[in-house]
Amino acid sequence: MPVHSEWRTFAGTDGDVRAYFASVEPVAEPRPTVIVIQEMWGVDAHIRDVVERFAAAGYVAIAPDLFAENGVRPEDLGEEKVKEAKDFLHSIPHQAWFNPDIREEEISKQPHDRQLTLRATLTKLLGVLDPSKSEGFVNLLKATADYARNTYSHTKGMPVSSVGFCLGGALSAALAVNDPRHAGSVVFYGRPPKENIDNIQCPILGFYGGNDPNITNLIPAFEEEMKKFGKSFEAIVYPNAPHAFFNDTNPTYNARYARDSFAKALTFLHQVTAE
Incomplete structure (x- = not known):
């Protein structure tokens, strides 16, 4: 059965949210949601392709457009x-x-x-990378999660998880901090949160490049904080991998590590959203 994809706009807490939706049709019963969170490049062709990959795996995948202001991109x-x-x-x-x-x-x-x-x-x-933007982005992601859990017929009542890349990786972890009902977060080479770690109620899985010290140097401290509060966190660091190794439209792409991390991410998402 084909993957159906479309742009949709729905009402959020701070205005309209524009997002790219994908699912294998028809959807006879609600399915778990994977929120796919963009890199700094936006919900571009690559992110839309990733959304469709998770949809093909049996989820309803949603990528909110962080660039859009009240549903309209500048x-x-x-x-x-x-x-x-x-x-x-x-x-x-x-x-x-x-x-x-x-x-x-x-x-x-x-x-x-x-x-x-x-x-x-x-x-x-x-x-977009300014830390002052983070709160607004997190609110938009929480609105997306609320819409999926409480309103959208394809996903209503089902678990919501997230997968994010770089900027979106940091936001995937931030969503775990700020949404007590979040099922699980996958982080691709995103900076870990520094505050309110004890608020996290779900497992986090992170993928990092060994040649990306600006990010990987931050992981041991986060790992220690997660352990201190009894939280679940697994960090997978691929040796010699650069930042953005998953993005197949970048010169940094590494097919071996992208393939391995995608398989591990699917296993993780199945575990945290199992009915």
Whole structure:
């Protein structure tokens, strides 16, 4: 049976939420939900493909658009503009991404019209990573979980879990902190939470790259905190893997580790959402 996918908008606590939904049709009885949480690139073609992979595995998968404001995505964060900005960033040294002076030097080498577009999009895009945005994103994810558990006919009354990547990985763990009914969180190379660890009521599974010290260096402290509070956390670190090894549209993609982590994630989700 085919996977049906569509964009839907529903009412959240802070305004409308725009999200990409996928499920194998027809849905005769409600199914567990997997909330798929985007990287900094948005709910792009890659994330939509990941949503459809989890749907094909028997879940209803939902990817809320973190870029959308009251259900509408700002023009500067349109998918084509974000893709152009992504391609540009991957063409320059990674250390330049977050160094405004070096980044501007690289932008200035582009044609004039492209410079204007890149500056506008990169300002918005990199602003998404500002920690001050986290609370709003978590509220949007909680609204998505509430909609799945309480309203949407395909998922009503069933467990809700999450899988997130990079920015979304951090938010997947944050959802575990902030939603006491959350069934389980899968984290792909996302920063772990530092506060309110004792609030976590569900298992967390994390996948990390051995060549990603900005993230992996944070894991032992989080592991210790989880252990202190009697929480369930498993960290899998793939040797020599870079950041974003799961993203098959990135030069960082590693098929072996992506394959292994996807299989392990499916096993984990089956365990935490078993009826």
